[in-house]
Amino acid sequence: MNTGIEAPRRTRIQQEKRELILEAALEVFSTHGFRGSTIDQIAEAAGMSKPNLLYYFRRKEDIHETLMHRLLDTWLAPLRELDDIGDPMTELRSYIRRKLEMARDFPRESRLFANEILQGAPRIMPLLAGELKTLVDEKAAIIKGWMRAGKIAKTDPWHLIFSIWATTQHYADFDVQVRAVLGPNRGGDGRFEDAARFLEQLFLDGLKPKG
Amino acid sequence: MNTGIEAPRRTRIQQEKRELILEAALEVFSTHGFRGSTIDQIAEAAGMSKPNLLYYFRRKEDIHETLMHRLLDTWLAPLRELDDIGDPMTELRSYIRRKLEMARDFPRESRLFANEILQGAPRIMPLLAGELKTLVDEKAAIIKGWMRAGKIAKTDPWHLIFSIWATTQHYADFDVQVRAVLGPNRGGDGRFEDAARFLEQLFLDGLKPKG
DNA sequence: CAATTTTTTGACCGATTGGACAAACGTTAG
DNA sequence: CTAACGTTTGTCCAATCGGTCAAAAAATTG
Structure with missing residues (x-):
């Protein structure tokens, strides 16, 4: 997809400094939101x-925009990998695992995205209704195929994807709450493995007791 | 719980105007966050x-604080209602339904809360580690009892509660994304009923095809 | 070296912010 | 009526905001 934004040629120093700024901006934007963050x-x-800083990025919004575009690519990578090859249940299980790993390893990216959506997605609305919808529709069709073939239970593929997003990203976006509720004992590093085990069981068998 | 904050006596007009301000502030805070919102x-x-406005609330933070304290009470009401009486599976199902209804009917409250947590819960951290943790631990114990009695599948009660929060609040916090992905046809008013059906099936049976 | 280009900075600007304050306004009680 | 009290507003302020600019400093080139 051509965004119409030409990337000007840059020196090695410019590339490095821009990376430095983007890294810093990710930290700041993800914890204070766009309007809550200052250039200083x-x-x-x-x-x-x-x-x-303003020599490398002319406007505050340019930093945010660059960050968001770069983010969306890596953020949707796990969903892009979901394909028709292999066992459906295994495919879904590894998608959930990958998404949870991203929440663990890239919580700032998750929060940056959540901040944007929470505030009505004013800067990426076209992307949601365009690129994202297309991708989800495509994957939903694959999942629907699995359902028709009796490989997984018949249900709504779109809401299934939403539920995977919600449950996994929760551990990045609501991390403080998760750790506060679990307490010092269970809120440590092990919480992601506990979450992985729980989610696997939830999406596989649900809560009904085994007959 | 005594917060130590004495509520001064107020005239009827003061009560009404304060309500008016809080209603307006909920709208603004929930879409722009605390720092992104202005008193104007x-x-x-x-x-x-x-x-x-500053005659009724001396500082911007006072409005936000009043809003947050009031919010937490109503927000946790569904979880408080969860009790040991009645069939466990039915109890859980109606908890999920109530939470989804709150996401539908009070999306601004959900987003206000999400904004606060996303930014590290700087203003309500003590409440999370105190009142909230106590409540969740208490309900987790009840759920654990159900598991021991074989009424529902054995799994982690805390992460179960997290997953219910995540999946239901997703429809308030990420509403723009949900509607963008579902598109004009399926993104209308019916999306909450679709979500309710899906979540019921997910939490009951999971995705494994029926034998 | 000198000339040129790229990078960095101090000083500054207009706009917006949260908030203060006294004066004006409205209402009610005597 | 008038005095007292509660309410509303115009004006102002210091701090902070995003961003500009000219000039200094550093790096690169010849």
Whole structure:
């Protein structure tokens, strides 16, 4: 997909500094949101002055936009990998696992995305209704095929995808709450393995007691 | 629980105007976050001047604090209702239904809460580790009892509660995304009934095809 | 070296922010 | 009526915001 944005040629130093800024901006934006973050905060986190930062990104929004476009690519990678080859139940299980791993390894990206959606997705609405919808529709069709073939239970594929997104991203977006509720004992590093075990069972068998 | 905050006596007009402000602030805070919202925005939404608003709430934070405390009470009501009387599977099913109804009927409250948690819960952290944890632990114990009695499948009660929160609140917090992906046809008012049907099946039977 | 280009910074600007304050307004009680 | 009290607003302020600009500093080139 051509976004119409031409990437100008850049020196090696420019590339590195831009990466430094994006890394700092990810940290700041993901915890304070777009409007809650200041250029000064990002500049300080990147170890440079505000005018210097503005030399690499002319506007605050440019940083955010670059971050969002880059994010969406990696963020949807697990769903893109979901395909018709292999056992359906295994395919879904590994999709859930991959999504949970992303929540564990890239919580800032998850929160950045959540912040944007929460506030009405003013900056990426076209992407949601376009690229994202197309991708989800495509994968929903695959899942529907599995259902018709009797490989998995018949249900709504779109809401199934929503539920996978919701349950996995919850461990990144609501991390403070999860850790607060689990307490110091169970809220440690093991919480992701516990979550993985639980989700596997939920999506496989549900809660009905085994006959 | 005594918060230590004394509620001063207020005239009838003060009560009404304060309600008006809180209603407006809920609208603004829930879509822009705390730092992204301005007193002017809230004042305009409430149909009064900024100094007039500051006559009823001395500081911007006072409005947010009042909103958050009030919110937590109503927000946790469904979980409080979960008790040992009645059939476990029915209890859980109606908890899920009630939570989904709250996401449908009070999306602004859900988003206000999500905004706060996303940003590290700086203003309600003690409540999470205190009141909330106590309540969840208590209900987790009840659920554990059901598991021991063989009434529902054995799994992690805490993560079960997380998954119910995540899947239901998703329809409030990520509403724009849900509607964008479902498209104009399926993204209409019926989406909550579709979600209810799906979630019921997921939590009951999971995805494994019926033998 | 000198000339040129790229990078960095201090100083500054207009706009917006949360909030203060006194004066004006409205209402009610005597 | 008038005095007292509760309510509303216009004006103002210091702090912070995103962003500009010229000039200094550093790096690159010849």
